[in-house]
Amino acid sequence: MKFHPSQLFSTYSIVARDPETGQLGVAVQTHQMCVGSVVPWLLPGVGAVATQSLVNISFGPMALAMLMEGVSAPRVIEALVATDTSAHQRQVAAIDANGEVGAFSGEGCIPEFGHHVGDQYSVQANMMTRDTVITAMTDAYENADGDLAQRMLASLVAAQAEDGDIRGKQSAALRVVSGDVSKPDWDTVYDLRVDEHDQPVEELARLVRLRHAQLTDFRGDQAMSAGNRDEALALWAEARAEAPELEELAFWQAITLADGHADVSTAAEILRPALADEPRREHWLDLIRRLQVCGLLERDNAADELIQALG
Structure with a gap:
């Protein structure tokens, strides 16, 4: 094989910004252990990033560094893709503190794959059982009530209802940070991980309830x-x-x-x-x-x- 299976964080995720609070978030599920250690990258008042598919983990810190310098999320994504000779196998999305969104899905991602950029959010998925996942995630997020974490969770639930990852499910994570750039890097509103579970989205929902x-x-x-x-x-x-x-x-x-x-x-x-x-x-x-x-x-x-x- 041209890759190691541990690189294959084929998954579904959402990056989003709450226009009322300025909070930034990422939520994700995959059939690999410990997705929360790989896909989501966030800094308060700076931005949020999800890097996945045949994952380039360095996209996370590189994107945050550019966002900190004031580069817009769409330009950040363009820069990341331009620096990676294997970009055709990557999937990445970012949102900045102004709510601008950038997303990219390489043509070499495993089907079914795709992404959708909406108003201050992006949903992205690859290696899905069905091609209905993106639409389901979009509809769920846009019609959900609650705070940012609860709305992102609704998007994950909708993806899994469409059978999600073709391999099944194993881990999930959800992180939300403040929109206040003066907050320390380690400060989080939600920082939840389900590293290995038969029902990771359901377990994540329980943790979201407790944290709320x-x-x-x-x-x-x-x-x-x-x-x-x-x-x-x-x-x-x-x-x-x-x-x-x-x-x-x-x-x-x-x-x-x-x-x-x-x-x-x-x-x-x-x-x-x-x-x-x-x-x-x-x-x-x-x-x-x-x-x-x-x-x-x-x-x-x-x-x-x-x-x-x-x-």
Whole structure:
């Protein structure tokens, strides 16, 4: 063979920018392990890149370097293709901080393959079972609700509904970064990977749900810090309802109320049901005491009061 199978990240992916928030994202699925280590490349406020097919991984960092210098995404793609003697076997897409998109599918990609550039997004796929994948991804993304991650996930779900990769499915990833260029390189909004799974898209959807709940919880923290108690409690309740298996949400919400706001009653109401059937309930209570001992709680006796209120 003229290539090693480990290079064959034949796959379907989407790169996109949210016009309201400026967030940039990539989502991808393939029948290879650890697709998240190869295909998606992103920098906050700079751009997002997906490099795939008989993959040239260097396209990722090279594209980001050019985007950082202010080169538009379409010109970046042109430059990448011009430098690669095997460009006919590559598939790559990029979006910049202004929402400009560039994409390329070499004629040597394994059928079915293709890409579609839409308004501030591009979907691309190769080695697909059917030629309907691109249209399905496009329609799903354009008609989905939710934040950028949820809409990109909808595109992956639609691709898999068309049978996706001809080999099947094995790994998936989804990353979203801020549109704020002042954010550090490592700062992410979503950074989720399913490195090996029988149902990678379904597992990715579960992780997106959990991460979305965490982000909602953080918005509640911000509202509470700003003095908007009712808004904070509503957001916290929304987060707990979306991810009831994340007992961390109820725990830290309760700690925040009991310590910083001396609202032990509401704190106990939130935490009590989360720990009711928790086999490690006593360990969680012990953690409350340890937070007090370590000086991480500001109010004296906050730990004892909360534990007593929990009963």
